[in-house]
Amino acid sequence: MSVRFNLLSPEVKANPYPTYARMRREAPVCQVDPGGMWAVSRHDDVVRVLKDPQRFSSQGFRVATNPPWLGGNPFSESMLTLDPPQHGRLRVLVQKAFGAAAMARLEPRVRELCRQAVADLPRGRPVDMMPPYALRIPAAVISDLLGLDSTRAPRLKQWADLITGGVTTVRPEEEDRKQRARDAVAELRAYFNEVLDERARTPGTDLVSELQQARVDGEALSRDELIAFMALLLVGGIETVVHLLGASLVVLREHPEVWAQLRVDRSRIPAFIDEVLRYEPPAQAAPRLTTEEVELGGVRLPRGAPVLVLLGSAAHDEAHFPDGDRFNLSRPGPQNLPFGHGIHFCLGAQLARMEGRLALEALLDAFRHLEAGPEPMTWHRTLVVRGPATLPLVLHPD
Numbered sequence: 223m224s225v226r227f228n229l230l231s232p233e234v235k236a237n238p239y240p241t242y243a244r245m246r247r248e249a250p251v252c253q254v255d256p257g258g259m260w261a262v263s264r265h266d267d268v269v270r271v272l273k274d275p276q277r278f279s280s281q282g283f284r285v286a287t288n289p290p291w292l293g294g295n296p297f298s299e300s301m302l303t304l305d306p307p308q309h310g311r312l313r314v315l316v317q318k319a320f321g322a323a324a325m326a327r328l329e330p331r332v333r334e335l336c337r338q339a340v341a342d343l344p345r346g347r348p349v350d351m352m353p354p355y356a357l358r359i360p361a362a363v364i365s366d367l368l369g370l371d372s373t374r375a376p377r378l379k380q381w382a383d384l385i386t387g388g389v390t391t392v393r394p395e396e397e398d399r400k401q402r403a404r405d406a407v408a409e410l411r412a413y414f415n416e417v418l419d420e421r422a423r424t425p426g427t428d429l430v431s432e433l434q435q436a437r438v439d440g441e442a443l444s445r446d447e448l449i450a451f452m453a454l455l456l457v458g459g460i461e462t463v464v465h466l467l468g469a470s471l472v473v474l475r476e477h478p479e480v481w482a483q484l485r486v487d488r489s490r491i492p493a494f495i496d497e498v499l500r501y502e503p504p505a506q507a508a509p510r511l512t513t514e515e516v517e518l519g520g521v522r523l524p525r526g527a528p529v530l531v532l533l534g535s536a537a538h539d540e541a542h543f544p545d546g547d548r549f550n551l552s553r554p555g556p557q558n559l560p561f562g563h564g565i566h567f568c569l570g571a572q573l574a575r576m577e578g579r580l581a582l583e584a585l586l587d588a589f590r591h592l593e594a595g596p597e598p599m600t601w602h603r604t605l606v607v608r609g610p611a612t613l614p615l616v617l618h619p620d
Contacts, residue, residue, distance in 0.1 A: 228255040229507075229530075235601050238506070238608070239547055242535035251519035256605070259509070259530040260523055265539035267519045268531045271510055278510040278529060325572050328367075332577060335362045336584040343588075343617055348595035351613045356467040357460075359581050363573070364459030368452065369428030370417065381410045382461045383604065414449045429455065463577050465504030465602075465609025466495070470582060472610060473498055473549055475594055480551055485586050495578040496555035500543065506534035506608040534608060589617045 227241060227249075228234065234241050245252065245263040254261040262268055271278045339358045343349060353376070361375035370378070417430060425431040433443060433451055443451070473494075474481045484490055510529040515522065523529070538546040543553070585592075595614025602611045 226255060230256055235603050238534060239538050242532060242538060246539060251521040259528045262529060262531045263535040265536040265542045268536040271531050277513055277516050279513050325576055329576060332363055333580045335359055336580045340584040340588050345617060345619045348614050348616050351471055351615050352468060352610060356464050360460045360463035360577055363577060367429050369426050369430055379460060381406060382457050414452050418448055461607055462504045463574050465607055466574055466578050467581055468610040468613055469502035470498050471613055477549060491579050491582055493555060494551060495575055497549060497551055497553050500537045501549045503534050503537050504607055504609055507532050507606050590620045592617050
């Protein structure tokens with residue numbers, strides 16, 4: 223009798239990789255809880271799905287992030303949920319904002335934001351590193367890019383959590399959680415509408431102002447398209463980097479020898495970031511929807527089947543990554559799969575890597591070593607992303 227894997231069980235969320243390994247061995251394409259989605263766990267199958275939007279539609283994101291009871295999730299209308307040609311029409315608008323030239327202009331500001339965040343960290347006593355470091359830095363960066371009020375960072379993170387899969391953990395009978403989710407979506411829309419109204423009156427040099435003035439095929443973006451863009455940039459700009467910074471700290475806590483290596487040789491930081499992205503990818507899964515009957519991994523999937531590609535499993539697949547459950551600073555890179563593949567490859571990959579590098583440089587400049595705090599860390603319980611919810615550490619300065 224086959225086992226039905228529950229990807230949201232506490233054991234799996236605490237450490238999903240043994241379960242992923244078992245799935246790759248025993249059931250590389252199988253139905254899982256919650257919801258009976260078809261999980262795809264082997265690297266080659268994951269890449270096949272991501273490279274084939276004709277058969278595996280990004281409408282799966284829309285279905286996963288916008289249950290009927292929610293009443294409309296702005297993220298579910300973003301280009302991440304679109305297939306060609308609509309996807310390419312919108313992607314070109316923001317591509318320039320995340321190119322190499324834009325990153326070079328942005329780097330001094332990001333470096334200063336990282337330095338400020340690290341300067342405010344307590345010395346020699348326990349601190350949960352998620353709010354003052356892992357959240358503060360990406361929230362400040364995306365607030366700068368979009369021209370948002372950085373004091374709203376905690377609320378922005380709550381909205382991002384909801385958008386990236388918090389709704390997938392709500393059970394049908396949980397009316398209180400449903401209402402909180404609906405309230406949060408209403409707040410998000412109201413805030414973004416306020417920002418758009420303000421930019422319409424007084425345009426600035428931020429990305430929101432640029433999007434309002436942009437034209438696609440001669441036409442301005444609709445208000446709903448603008449809000450969807452903002453929701454996507456919020457998620458891409460905060461959620462991914464929060465978990466990248468958190469995972470980096472977890473690795474450094476568990477591998478003090480790596481911390482020592484990086485203090486001696488900062489040129490190895492990019493390789494460290496790449497291996498963190500593989501070893502503990504922030505984006506663990508991506509939903510898709512089959513557009514026709516298709517065979518995958520020896521299993522025949524019907525048309526309209528919800529598919530969940532397990533990026534976290536693919537990044538540990540021993541067929542591509544020998545000894546994949548071990549962190550290896552010398553592993554060849556770069557590791558791009560954590561940012562997706564094909565037409566939906568993450569536009570913010572360069573920005574995320576830059577923030578990871580500069581945040582770590584600032585930490586290494588200020589502290590001699592770090593150690594675990596007295597309280598245990600906890601993990602987020604969502605289907606799509608993985609990262610620490612709380613991470614107590616003690617930082618020791620020079």
